[in-house]
Amino acid sequence: MDHFLYRDGVLHAEDVPVTDIAAAVGTPFYVYSTATLTRHFHLFDEALEGMDHLVCFAMKSNSNLAVLKLLGEMGAGIDVVSMGEYLKAKAAGVSGDRIVFSGVGKTRDEMRVALEGGIRQFNVESEPELEALNEVAISLGVTAPIALRVNPDVDAKTHAKIATGKSENKFGIPIATCREVYARAAAMDGIDVVGIDVHIGSQLTQLEPFRLAFTKVAELTEALRADGHNIRRLDLGGGLGIPYERSNDAPPLPLEYGEVIKETVGHLGCEVEIEPGRLISGNAGILVSSVIYLKNGEGRDFLIVDAAMNDLVRPSMYDAHHDIVSVVEAEAAVDQHPVDIVGPVCETGDTFAKARNMPPLASGDLVAFRSAGAYGAVMASEYNSRPLIPEVLVHGDQFAVIRARPTFDEMINRDTIPEWL
Numbered sequence: 001m002d003h004f005l006y007r008d009g010v011l012h013a014e015d016v017p018v019t020d021i022a023a024a025v026g027t028p029f030y031v032y033s034t035a036t037l038t039r040h041f042h043l044f045d046e047a048l049e050g051m052d053h054l055v056c057f058a059m060k061s062n063s064n065l066a067v068l069k070l071l072g073e074m075g076a077g078i079d080v081v082s083m084g085e086y087l088k089a090k091a092a093g094v095s096g097d098r099i100v101f102s103g104v105g106k107t108r109d110e111m112r113v114a115l116e117g118g119i120r121q122f123n124v125e126s127e128p129e130l131e132a133l134n135e136v137a138i139s140l141g142v143t144a145p146i147a148l149r150v151n152p153d154v155d156a157k158t159h160a161k162i163a164t165g166k167s168e169n170k171f172g173i174p175i176a177t178c179r180e181v182y183a184r185a186a187a188m189d190g191i192d193v194v195g196i197d198v199h200i201g202s203q204l205t206q207l208e209p210f211r212l213a214f215t216k217v218a219e220l221t222e223a224l225r226a227d228g229h230n231i232r233r234l235d236l237g238g239g240l241g242i243p244y245e246r247s248n249d250a251p252p253l254p255l256e257y258g259e260v261i262k263e264t265v266g267h268l269g270c271e272v273e274i275e276p277g278r279l280i281s282g283n284a285g286i287l288v289s290s291v292i293y294l295k296n297g298e299g300r301d302f303l304i305v306d307a308a309m310n311d312l313v314r315p316s317m318y319d320a321h322h323d324i325v326s327v328v329e330a331e332a333a334v335d336q337h338p339v340d341i342v343g344p345v346c347e348t349g350d351t352f353a354k355a356r357n358m359p360p361l362a363s364g365d366l367v368a369f370r371s372a373g374a375y376g377a378v379m380a381s382e383y384n385s386r387p388l389i390p391e392v393l394v395h396g397d398q399f400a401v402i403r404a405r406p407t408f409d410e411m412i413n414r415d416t417i418p419e420w421l
């Protein structure tokens, strides 16, 4: 459920007509709903009720400072994957003891900054990383709390580019051999082993892969405890999918996901962390764009809009589907017509949808891409020298620009010309 609904024939973001925002900021732009972000965070928090837990928002899905501050103030932890994300989480007011550092290639600089600034735990993905972290911690005279990210060799049954839990993926340490790595970690002076971490992929639409992975984590917990490790925290990653197509079967609910967690690891008495990104931010955002032209081609018609693959790359990168709707609601009786919805970028990949049924639209009309709050703005680029588009946050009947559109001068002046040219 989200808070982007039609009222009096106009799409609203909470209580604000999307047309008002478009008039104020110009298109294209992203809009996020405070009420939806809040609701989704609480769904996870409630799903783990009765267990000692922390919901760590995976900020790689949406890293706007205002979004982080909102979630941080509700008590969320943050899952970060780079120094930039770590510093942004801190800048949003989230304390280090609620920040988890994930990622397969943490540098020593990143480790040092996080150890100095405070960190809840590092999710370590390899032995070389473990050795580096040990050395950095010793050089600072501290110990680094860690979980080892184990690779459970489970098929997440999702898009190949976002599956991470099979043995052929680059992520984690094979679960079958990780007991030796735990033994090595426990012997290191700069390392404090606190738990186990697992994350099998993104946009999972079934619970079974989670159940398989968490069951393996539970078995590993018992084995490691028998080896003498004080395993007290389990980080179960993120990955629960969202309904991108309203017409399709809905993925499992956070509550059902929480049941799987309780059934598989509930008996262990561990503190549980989860790292949802997409399910918190995905349906909390839309991308609003204007129609530039309707072009009648041979055998197909193109709706050319002012958003492009540089603003929202998911369709060209992952073949992702986004529902695309007219901001001014079409009359129920009106004939829909199949069109290819494309952006102005000079690549055939700049196609958002093929043969999508749309009501008649004309130059200047507004369309909204639903479910664009996750892996949208964060993956944007200035390809084709198209400035990054603004982000707007709505709260009830208020809205604010939370990242401004750079001017063309700002974009141009980021480059410098060497003296000798």
Ligand SMILES: *Cc1c(COP(=O)(O)O)cnc(C)c1O
Binding pocket: 058, 060, 061, 079, 102, 103, 199, 201, 202, 203, 237, 238, 239, 240, 275, 276, 277, 278, 279, 374
């Ligand atoms: C991407 C990622 C997440 C978030 O995944 P979602 O599908 O957005 O919930 C969580 N943890 C790790 C380690 C990730 O890489």
